[in-house]
Amino acid sequence: MENLKIEIQNKRKSFEDALAKVKDRHSLQDIRNEYLSRQRGIITGIFEQLKHVKPEERPEIGNLINDFKNHVQERVLALQEKFAAPKKVLEKVDLTLPGEKKYWGAPHPIPLFQQEIENIFLRMGFSIADGPEIETDYYNFGALNFPPHHPARDDWDTLYITDDVLLRTHTSPVQIRVMEKKKPPIRIINPGKVYRKEAPDPTHLPMFFQVEGLVVDLGITFAHLKGTLEYFLKALFHEKIKIRFRPSFFPFTEPSAEVDIECTVCGGKSEDCRVCGGGGWIEILGSGMVDPQVLKNVNIDPEKYSGFAFGLGVDRTAMFAYQIPDMRYFYENDLRFIRQFSLK
């Protein structure tokens, strides 16, 4: 044991001597390896000898060795800092130069806005159903309770392919197709392109997008129609928007209601507001309780089930939401217009 103590002392001394001669990083590294190398280092060697020491004396010697090891480590570390390579001075880079451009394409505002509308209804548990753009007179008019040759058809100016085949004037035919196949409860929206015989002007287009919706179930009331559409309009615009339900006429609903929202451009205060024309209200949705005849046409018993339907023009609503003055802008596809919506 005494031998070992002496050896530790000697090694400690020789370490100090060696350290005194160190001049650079490399010779310091050599000393570090000589003493601290895990396999062949001097300290490891001393630890090896510990097993020959009597067990009761081991703690004392062990402490001595550890002390020595800590001492070596500290000293080496201190010198390492001293001999560390001087910091390189980096060449000046102009970090104010613009970053690399990341390009991402822009969505067209109409599909974008349509998706916003869809998402609100999806949250309320609606499904999305879709159907053909070329329709028959029956699905577009007949099944929806438009008598043949009735002037009500004039409000849906139609592009015809033959007497019986036409471009759908609304997405309501999809509702008929769904009700033919599926029994209530039904909760769907039908987004899509619709067509009218209208020459393009700032507020009319021969093709535009609609989202229509339908709920049919037991005990559905006009109060539910109001609740659903209020929720929708508040989600789409803002929580405090003023909403008005006003009697109207559609062949496929009875009672029917037009839904107006307050003009957010002038707040109803400007006599010659370009958006609301001074009335303070903007028509945004058509709606109503599904006409009993429509339910009969698809073999749903109107005495048992009731429902409501609604529809809105996506373009018209987007025009109002983004305050775009002319509907034709949507179909010019000017990239200076469209690219703005990459930020939306």
Added chain:
Amino acid sequence: MKISLDWLQEYIDIDLPVSRLVEVFDNIGLLIEDWKEEDGDVILDVETYANRPDTLGHLGIARELATALGLTLKEQRFPLAETSKNISDLIDVQIWDEDLCPRYCGMVVENIAIGPSPEWLMKRIEAMGLNPINNVVDVTNYVLFATAQPIHAFDLDKIAGRKIIVRRAKQGEKMQSLEAKDVDLTSEMLVIADEEKPVALAGVIGGENTAVSDSTQSVFIESAHFDPVSVRKTSKATGIQTDAAYRFERGADVSFPPEAARMAASLFSQFSGKVCRGIVDVYPKSRKIKTVMLRDHRVTSLLGIEIDSGFIEKTLADLGFQLENKQPGIWQVKIPHFRIDIEREADLIEEIARFYGYEKIPIQLPPLRSLEPILDPKKEKIKTLRQLLFHYGFDEVVNFSFMDPEKQEKFTHDLNPIPIRNPISTKAAFLRTTLIGGLLENVAWNTNRGAEGVDIFEIGNIFQFDNDSYNEHLMLSMVMTGSTGERHWKEKGREAGFFHLKGTCEALLAQLRYGSFFFKEENHPHFQDGRSLALHFKGEEIGWLGAIDQKILGAYLLKHEVWAAEINLSFLFEKQTQAFQYSAVAKYPSVSRDVSFIGAKNVSFEEIRVVLEKLQLPYLEKFTLYDRFAGSSIPQGEVSLSFRFIFRRPDRTLQADEVDVFQQKIIDTLRASFNFRLREGGKIDK
């Protein structure tokens, strides 16, 4: 419909500021689109509906307003100055087609002093936006705008044989209308005729030959009821739209003609007219009053609120309905003839709701019973597709579905375009058979406005007539031209090109998990010869890409090269997608070898790929072409191709000498197949 507030006062006493009145109208569904003060009167522009012809006159509007305000309609009196003559001695009326003319009434007034209308009447006529003509014509218009019942005045002396025959026109018959237009008549059209000729187009317009003139002394007043569909068809066929036809085609009040005739006769009495005794009233099949059952509980279950039965009874009575209380909570409701729109219980419930006030109906969310959603995988895929395309830098456009037939012709194609019978313009007379046309228009629009590059896509339907049916296919089209992105100090702009577009198609299909597609060199009329590929998937051609043909570019006045791709999503989405599968990350390192060859330019990459695939080297993980060039250092007609081959064994690390063997095999094969030589360090081995 223009409504004069002053005129309404003939029916009810209104004492409300206009702003309040507008609100009342709006609330019962008669939207006031506009109003203006004029000449001491207020003219309201009321939006009316196709199912409510009763609101096309002041009387009907007054009835609505009276109900809303709790007022009573004033009684109307029509005193007559009569002669001793009997009408039956003066005119004979026969209806030959009872379906098209269910009722025909007439009165005769003699000795009228034709001249300008008195001031009050002129004011009424002017309020409707018309010019006063003379007292007779003005009275007919007055009755129409007052009651919504159109009437007509004939010069009695011009009616040949003093006979009125209501009949279908004979094919080829002609009549000169009051607008001095020659109208060609068909047997579909109902006319009023005398013994010799048609004197009026029933319900549409009178004839010049029997028109009232300054010399007229006696007038025959026609007040009739015509079939709405017949009037509409005649009006459409002749292109003559009149206030009368507008009302008849919506459905007039079959019970009203006698009163309208009397009203007119009474007014003529004011212009020294003498009314002959009696009235002609040919009404072969008297119409029954409709009855509709109304149940209290249905009112509640449809509207979501209980409404007091006293309110229900009063409202409906004020509107002219007669109610009979059969049992508690159930009424039999008699529908007056002027309410042609009321046929079912729901129609009555709407009347109750209108006057109760939509704003008083509560706001409730419906009980959302959980139900199986209708799944639409197509919709999800389109969503992904759009996101990917935005990511690749393409902007989205939406074009009209129409196409100019002249431009359509340039897209010679096996698809039959569908013509629109009544297009909005000759340039939009077809439904599109490709999306590329619209996209090229967008390219032209944007490059003309200074865009240096255009990368756009559209997703939408194309249309074709095929197998006796009208078909729609959902397509994706992408078009690119010019440079992508703007100039930047660190990056070079990229010129649009074929391989950019091809890469986009490859990435889209791979990311949608339709990996097993392949391209085939094929010519297509939309593209320049030798510059197009067909896209095949599981044995079906689902798309094309290439450089747009010069003559098509010319049709859109485009001067620069444009690349386009079109993929039929309807076909693609029907196919099975590959399921996603995880595979373990390789444990052992790979060995890569770069090898450069020189060989004939006309050997295609596809040929090389097939040959290498056939080799079936077990540990060749993949290979890529990383450089390709021709130039002064390469012999004419040849090209340098540099490949990187990556080898890996799943179970252990490959040794260099093993890889050497594989590499040699590749070199030997390409030499044997294509006479390729190795190129090393710019030198060519022999």
